[in-house]
Amino acid sequence: MELGLSLGDASKSFGFLKDNKIQQEPTKKKSSLDFCMDLGLSSSGGGNQEKTQKSDENGEENGEDDDDETSEGDGSDENQGEAPVQLNLLPLAPVPRQISSNLPWSSDNGSSENGSSGNMGLPAARGLDVNRLPGAAEEVSSANSVGSPFQMDFGVYRNTGNGNLQLGGNKRDFEATGNDAVEAERASSRASDDDENGLNTRKKLRLSKEQSAFLEESFKEHNTLNPKQKLALAKQLNLRPRQVEVWFQNRRARTKLKQTEVDCEYLKRCCETLTEENRRLHKELQELRALKTSNPFYMQLPATTLTMCPSCERVATASTAAGPPPATTNAAVTIAATTAKTTAIDATPKAIPFPLNRPRFYPFSQGPTHSNS
């Protein structure tokens, strides 16, 4: 039996956040990162989780023709029969309340007709023209985007921290923002200027907080997108589909990275615990050996066969003919009872720090009775 750490499909575990997120501290700056860790006990060596996830994604994509909602929320296709430990990091960034219901494929999309809740506070009228030229093609091929300043230039809106979006380069030389049309036009001319000047600098868009929050929320529902969802998201956020796609790719990468960090930390703690346990057992073994040499009669016990009870995970002895001494004791108890003079072993059973779920070891007794089994 070995411990398998799986990089779970974190997106399936976000459901519980939907209520908590509303109450998140609104002033936190860091973007949210949500992930969970599944600690399943695997007997087959090795997390093939990526394959699993991949097949899930394929399934999702293959179901593209279906109503999108049908692919959500079941999450029942994984970890069947297991109760994995999940470490969930709550999102730090505030997520507007209405995001979920305004996802393009969300089932309760109808709520957008409510004027007050529309578009999670997105300036829908303004359209968040973050990086789209008016009349820009819906999908810009990657060939076009390579090394091309195109829309990326005018897309550099900034969040000023008070909810305003600004357009500009370095944070120290913000330009005064005009209206969006003017900015778009200005950016457009800048882009064309760059083309004319042969400047091929890659301008990087910074998504607005609203866009990020929206994407974040949709990521919680699907950590991959089918083309339909991608287009819908892009349309809703006034981004290019390619940008949505890239955002999801990067988001998955960040999740995986964080998950790896968490896994690493967990394994480190496991290792420390096991090292300590190993040290303790070594010490106990030494004590038993010392006891054997000092009191040979003590060890003249029949050989026993150890079996593990599958229900309570206790190791019990299938005792042989000559019955061993008293039942329901562990080594330390027996040792303490028989060699009270041995100061090194005079710890009471309570002092033996057995971890709670660790299999108990009963080398000298019949082990616990299984009245409840």
Next chain:
DNA sequence: CGACCACCTTATTTTACCTCA
């Protein structure tokens, strides 16, 4: 062959911190 993905890398932006006038 095209689409999509993971993974790696690059380039840009943001942030935090420090120094100095």
Next chain:
DNA sequence: CTTGAGGTAAAATAAGGTGGT
């Protein structure tokens, strides 16, 4: 002592490239 500007390193992240499926 406080403040704001400037510099810099580190972190964050959007996007490009590549190879696999």
